[in-house]
Amino acid sequence: DTIVIRKAGDVIPEVLGPVVELRDGSERAFIMPTHCPECGSPLAPAKEGDIDLRCPNTRSCPAQVRGRVEHIGSRGALDIEGLGEVSAAALTHPLRPEVPPLVTEAGLFDLRAEDLFPIDVEVRDAETGLVRLDADGEPDARSPFRRQRRAPLEGRAPTASRPDPVFDPERPFDGDADFILSAAAYELLDNLERAKTKELWRFLVALSIRHVGPVAARALAQWFGSIDAIRAASREELAAVEGVGPIIADAIIDWFEVDWHVEIVERWAAAGAQLSTPGHPGPGAAVVSGGVLEGVTVVATGTLEGYTREGAQEAIMAAGGKAASSVSKKTDFVAAGPGAGSKLAKAEELGVRIIDAAQFRILVEQGPAALGE
Template identity: 80%
Template sequence: MSPAAARTRAGELTDHILRARDAYYGEDAEIVDDATYDAWMHELEQLERLHPELQGQDSPTQSVGAASATLFAPVTHAERMLSLDNVFSEEEFLAWAARVERDAGRPVRYLCELKIDGLALSLRYERGRLTSAATRGDGRVGEDVTENVRRITTIPTTLSGTGHPDLVEVRGEVFFTVADFTALNAFQQEQGDRLFANPRNAASGSLRQKAEGKTERQLRAMTERLSRLRMTVHGVGAWADPPVAAQSEVYDLLKGWGLPVSSYFRVVEDAAEAAEFIRHYGEHRHDVEHEIDGIVIKVDDLALHDELGATSRAPRWAIAYKYPPEQVNTTLLDIVVSVGRTGRATPFAVMAPAQVAGSVVRQATLHNQDVVKAKGVLIGDTVVLRKAGDVIPEVLGPVVELRDGSERAFVMPVRCPECGSPLAPAKEGDIDLRCPNSRSCPAQVRGRVEHIGSRGALDIEGLGEVSAAALTQPVRPEIPPLVTEAGLFDLTAGDLFPIDVVVRDAETGLPRLLEDGTADTRSPFRRQRKKSDPPFDPGGAFDGDATHIVSRAAQELLANLERAKTKELWRFLVALSIRHVGPVAARALAQWFGSIRAIRDASRDELAAVDGVGGIIADAVTEWFEIDWHCEIVDRWEAAGAQLATPGHPGPGAAAAGGGVLDGVTVVATGTLEGYTREGAQEAILRAGGKAASSVSKKTDFVAAGPGAGSKLAKAEELGVPIIDAAQFHLLVTEGPSALSGQGPSSS
């Protein structure tokens, strides 16, 4: 591969990896399977070995996790939380062990333990008392989840025993057992809440939630989730002088302090015994109380940890063995087509339920009609199913030898299964077919409404998958309350009360029928009256009818919609589903223009000139506002009281020179700045009236650089731009440039 081609491919891989990391760590979502992610990382590592000039400090191969989200306060780890390198075969593991023993120059004992599929957590104890708990984040700065961790009964707030150091960070994994995950989903279903996809997402989603703004019912549900969480500790950080010589002795010490230590670890004498441990749990992985996705093998001798050292992202004295995806045979019952938020029509395999990698699988995406053809599957086939990376179900292909002639080919529909519009590619050459009826196709409206309620947009509690479907499904009344999302903030109890939705079979996705052959319909927004309810008053405020009353879920949804009207402007921009406009671009537009009206009236060039926007996003915004029904959404939201302008904003462009202590000052923040997330640093600059630039130029006044600053720091040094550290950055955004007079860069 030529250097130019290598650079292009490395850029593509970096984009894929960072997007997957942001979704996984910041949104508790898995947009790609582990096997694909690992393949991307492996390919990028290979490219960087062949072309060392491609490996910058900000490369995914040199970093851990993802930057902490803005939902929680940042916590700087006293010692970095590293990740682990992976091996995928016994041969790769033995090769790693051979390198370790060569570098050690002496026989090595290994500690083998199960790799729990959970959420990494760091507990900070000072003189035996828990002072903070934080997620991994990017390895240097995580999210402060202390208040939630204090509700997990298996984590002690005060250590037992004696001999506690002044400061120690205890690292481990938070998870649900298989039994507790099953019970949790049963509880979710009973409460009418969305089910969790898998234990890892459930653990992350439960720990990364805020009590603020929740109703009593929601707080009870939150407590129920947290009370079921468990933790297993597997290491320490920031411990100046541990009184032990081996990793296994650390575990004994931690256990004596009352911390939960795994009972499944084993110390072995050599790599051959470690390989035997790997094989054993490969066969018995589902005999364990919790989900595992591999085995972690560590050098037991702590002195060797120091000798072997670490790379920028992983220790050289430990490795993770990842088990291959499991495969089973099952029957392909049907192939149904689902339409998503963007109108894309996606075929899904509907299969006889199959136990794969510890859970029951009934459906798997087939992506598009060309993939169905390429896989060669027929409806009625026995197919090979796997859970790629133990997460994403995938149909590999048919078992042709078992065909009996009753199988039939899949035919891609020519019309949208939800609204009947003709399906077509968005542009010439596209493989995917899309429904062009973006305005009122129920599937697309449903997807957009669910997106509005998501954490990344308006974060509306109760506006999830179930509510979005109910509000956009034309069952009863025949015209749904929301033909488009324009009417979202006009909803009343009277709109919600009559809604019935079709109950669908979990295996086939088809409507469930009653004995008389009619569809089983139910309401998520009303319930039968009880004797304790106030009597029905036809002349009073709407509360149902003589036999039914508006449900608590409906009341809470309406209250949450009312609260959402005052959310930040950038969140409304994300909620509008404008192509390419994510949180970063939305923040830039909101800070610069200050209102939806100003953005709507801006020219393409004015939009593109905003730092962090550019031509592609500017085109998307301009094109979005050229569509009448899009403008209707904005007009109706505004008429309903949604705050589509930043209070006190002086007008377009003024955010960059808003009269604060950084009036007219351009600052670039790069690397890890203690006390600030990446987005938090940018917001601090903007709040102070400065311009938060994304690249360094001669016009840059200051570069605030922390660990991992990379190429921006080098550019600043080359141009002679003043470089400041985290402490000086805090002075700059709170007191202005004059506070730095006479100061040199202070030590971080």
């Protein structure tokens, strides 16, 4: 159908209704599905009182595992180059081998060259999502992590996860002398190795705990200093952290009560992931950043040129400020761009200083004094 929508809030649009004159008679009424289209599990609310239906097979549903692995590699989480949509699909839902290298994200940092080499994936149309067929009518398959052998490339230095040259003619995998591991595979392994030392808050976001985004993750990391301390904290201790609150506290406690969630943390730690902040004094002693926005609360709303929604929040927090989600009397600045909604109106009502994208960049780089009065 063709519908008319409008911007009714900051995120979710409002559907006003259909454009009836554009209907040609081929339309049919939408029927809410009862089962997950990927794994067939019966759909149900995540908890009593929820309106939205979700697939409860969180551990094994191919779509959910694929989505979580892609999320781990995203800029807002561990920012792992090479771990995007295509790689996530290859690692969790390949055409071959029958058992994917990643059944859950727990094994991500255990991946080896031998796990990547045999992967074949179906090529899908970027627009329709359907599998492309070759000239014989068979699914078009590609091998993203191996390539045909060619002459060795001189001057390629070994790295920690690549102990021998990329194009070592004496090291075929699976006894296949015609193919060797691709440069993309080695780069992915290198980037996974580097990701093990990323900041604690990024690991918290990467765990896909419901409601835990960059803002809450930074607050938790600064206050507790380690995932072990967060796991050991009570609901009251979690909720008391500024920027967390009872809903997020409940989500964290619920997440750690699931055995395969705990397995993720334990296997990442065993593989060498740094799940604590070096030198942190311990729970209850938040680390002060000392940035140019220390003690300053900023709300970002609308489209700020040069920043994504998460990027604007990260810029505020990286400068030592608090990235608030709502405007109050305690708010120091509201950075507003095109599409700003109720938050802009609230700022005007309360007399909070409003700045544009150019002023926002100055604020996060140089501090409030650089903006003048």
